Amino acid sequence: MSARRWAAGLGGATVLALTAGCGMLGIGGGEDDRSAEERLVAMLNESNRIEADLTSAEYRIVQNCLEEQGFTVHEPWSFQEWEAEEQETLSWGYPHEEFLIDADEAKEYGYGAWADSAEAQENGEAEDYWAAQEEKWEEEEGGDDYVEPDTTDWDALTPDEQYDWYLAYQGEEYVESSYGTREEYTSSMSEEELTEEEAIALEEAAEEEEVVEDEGEISVEDEDDWVDPKPGGCQLEMIEALYGEPRMVEDTWEDEGGGSYTYWEYRPENPAYAGESEEDSMYGKIEDDYTEAMLDMQGKYLDCITERGYSGFTFTEYNSLPVREYLTEIYYDGVPEDERMVSYGDSDTEIPPLPEDMPEDYEAKKAYEIQMAVDFNECGDELGYVDASEKAYDEANVKAYEAIEEDVYAWQQDMKDALTKAQEMLDQ
Template sequence: MQRKIRAAGALCAALALAVAAACTDDAGGDGSGPEGAGEVFEEDRLVDMVNESNRLLYDLENAENRIIQNCLEREGFTVHDQMWFTTYEPEEQEALYEAGDWGGWLPDADEAARFGLGTWSTTAEGQADEDLDAYYEHEGIVVDSAAEGDVSAGVDRLDNSEFEALSDQEKFDWAVAFYGEATAIEEQGHLVGEEAPSTDDADAGDLDLEGDFDYVQPEPGGCQREMIDALYDDLQLIEDPEGGEYRSANWSWRPVNPVDDFAKWDEFEIRYEEQLADVRTALVECLDEHGRTGWEFDDEGMLPLSDYFYELYEGTADVHDHPDLPDDAPTDYEGKKEFEIAFAVDLAECGEATGYGDIAEQAWADSRNDYYLSIETSVYAWQEEVRTTLTTAQEVIEG
């Protein structure tokens, strides 16, 4: 059964997005809807689009790897570092979002009363807590008994033993053949006593930007470069837009999936944040009424709970972006765990009283739906570009 996204009128009320056609009952059936959208805004269509993009990217990664591996084997390298050649088939998505994607840091009443916020489980004393197994089962956490202390979500272990058995010189030679000498020295030079050049005042080459760089990635070489030249014609050095004061530049060659246009997503993130302003104020006021004063939402849209409870258990925190602990905060493990559970119960009660979880989840759902609608046409164009590249890749592989 197809599941339609919220009625157009509700979308407008929720986010006041600039998608005018979404504010009519026919949702753009007269052709006035957002470019690339169908007659009805159906989540199923958008989910299919996302799944197809994930599948194409998986196929593209495998094709790139096959070309590189064939090149390496022509040069006599038959044992490979599987870290570079292992891809995982994407899991089919059933929806654009899942419950808790908005953050999920707000516990429900039963969860809070049993496990608090779970911070106790990360401490040395918590590892011997009788509630630990129940908490892990509740969270779906798998402990790998083959590696003591290795807690994971059940990711399959990679068998790279054949490559690890090679000598250091053989590993380095393989790296040179894989991505060129400059990158091999930077990544694996320690194996043979080679030191990577200093990144101070790194040379950005032809990148037409002012100032010095802290890091510039070496230009791709070896079999990786052979693959790039065979499939792509847009190899370019790009400054990391998220670098802040630390300036770095890295090489890019694949066509970028419009889903990864973080600047565009920021527009919808701002609208999402605006939708939550009132309920966040209400939640903080509720905590005040429970004696939990001084709380503010951080830049990630969450209460800085992790740092607060890390300081409770460890006595200090790297970042003090949270209220001070009470003067009478407990000092023994059992007392700290009880304090955490009592706090979590208050937090859960405030979440229920303000409706925070439901409001945040709906606002997040609306923002995801509207974001994907806004990029639908460009995503389909990207998919066609990838399909063309896959056709070229198959021709290269077949020789």
């Protein structure tokens, strides 16, 4: 069925998106009865609805463009729509949840780190534990209702037909970067396996493409730098029609050696996600405000667990305690990193020294972990840590979202304008 024929289905969602939130900023009454958090949660849910509707409209515009060129079968993974998830709170989770867990869970399983040990994976305990955890998650979340798209029609196309579709969708530069040349794609999709000589020839050709000649010198592009090619084809037509020319953005990261990732941005970014770096982002400010509010409580908590025999712990930059990293070291004490079955954390995570009297026996280590989880919970209960943490984190979230509230409303209006434009295009 043509995307244009079922575009009318967007109409109701679009009307909702364009009219929901009419009472925001106190317009229309009723807003004064809500708390600051309730108002902000409603704002976020409105943003989620707008983004879901806009994504759906973008997909339909692109599909129409492709169908006008004769491509009636679409690669289904590229156009997976999503429903806006209803958010009930500003805080999705709390920093203390890594080390202060459910009391019954602590008594029975500890932190579950033992399930990642070699012994637990060999004796079958790990498999039983993860099966029980998965069953619990399904009960809490109501099960996974995700259904993979039907690829029957797409799979029936020849590799050449699929490659032609990709070219029409995103343009030659983007397709070659993502899927290789036509020869490489058709070979990889062919039922016949490449001979060793053909595989070597393709690998050498790919390596030669990375070599850049510049004034007689040969240099190879830094492997830590990635430049995303500019989209083309029908996707670029949709972008230019709704948002104008896409903008190139470069991000960097601070890991060993550093690096950069350059990509193309076209839909204006929701201010709730914006920030030049993690420290400058809204989430960085939330962590800072929470840290300031919890400093005294965190000190008392460390004193409490130290008195119970767990000395040397310090809070991480994310206001949690590295319990998983610490326990992993206990189960894999003396085992080289490359021989471990699992690893948590990174080289910069500071963990306490392991207990001098730590037994070698797996069962004893597991008992130590369970007692540790119980002791950590008891210290939290004595101090009222959970209530203090939730209050501080909720207040930090309200403060951060209020600071960008007007920017978010302005962004929503821009996106509603884009939705109106998209509907006009789909109605033609």
